[in-house]
């Protein structure tokens with residue numbers, strides 16, 4: 001696909017949009033007397049509007065991710081980027097997207113907010129992807145396919161060849177949510193960004209980087225797509241404190257913490273099948289483990305009464321009696337195992 005094919009997917013009103021031009025867009029110098037933006041002249045530390053293009057932050061992120069700043073969009077969480085996919089590409093009440101089930105709930109919620117139909121394609125019993133089934137769900141009004149790999153809540157990654165088959169065969173936007181890529185042995189699709197003009201990769205600083213409270217999500221795509229998303233976003237979508245604190249946090253490497261989580265994940269994955277009430281421990285490339293148990297509601301309540309909160313996914317399609325357990329610190333994981341030991345002995349809290 002070429003940029004002109006991508007342009008044909010964009011809503012006409014968005015393609016012709018004249019974006020808001022901020023004072024800081026018009027004059028980029030740093031020194032001078034700034035009486036252009038109706039800010040307070042008194043230095044509170046926060047009296048100036050933040051950089052609407054997040055130039056310094058993108059320059060810091062680019063080498064970490066191995067992409068050019070012009071291929072990076074920063075959002076108020078990945079959730080902003082997800083919402084923008086709908087606002088940029090989908091005409092409300094007409095267009096649709098295809099998403100896998102079970103997967104991240106925001107794809108569906110954001111679609112509903114934007115009055116866009118989601119065609120849900122169920123994953124296999126082992127959460128595997130059927131590419132033919134996925135493509136068969138698309139039609140002329142399908143603007144995007146949402147994939148999440150490693151997938152939340154199942155934890156598995158989809159084979160690279162399958163994702164690239166979707167990218168090649170679907171003539172629309174393929175969103176690949178890599179929120180958990182740092183915990184995965186699979187390689188990120190960022191390496192092939194240049195090969196697929198219809199690829200949009202989502203990542204976040206909320207998980208491996210430990211910055212969920214800052215609300216900083218990333219989208220990577222062609223310069224053309226990033227340009228359009230930037231036109232549609234709120235001008236100052238990333239506030240100054242987030243930009244400053246993220247710049248600082250990105251100087252500390254996360255490798256050790258990520259290795260620790262992966263090692264704890266393997267320990268937990270090894271222990272959990274030993275319990276009689278555990279029916280299946282799904283393999284995980286992420287920082288959580290999906291576990292099928294005898295009675296998810298009963299175990300969920302037992303854990304709550306022990307002060308341990310996991311995510312009960314039993315009412316999600318394909319996840320009957322499943323709990324999703326985030327890998328914690330060694331101490332937290334031991335507390336979890338102690339509580340599971342009591343449950344196993346029949347000391348069930350109710």
Ligand SMILES: *Cc1c(COP(=O)(O)O)cnc(C)c1O
Pocket residue numbers: 076077078079080104148152177179203204205206207212216217218
């Ligand atoms: C946690 C998560 C995100 C991150 O969302 P933010 O808005 O960046 O915090 C994105 N996608 C998936 C699948 C997730 O599980």
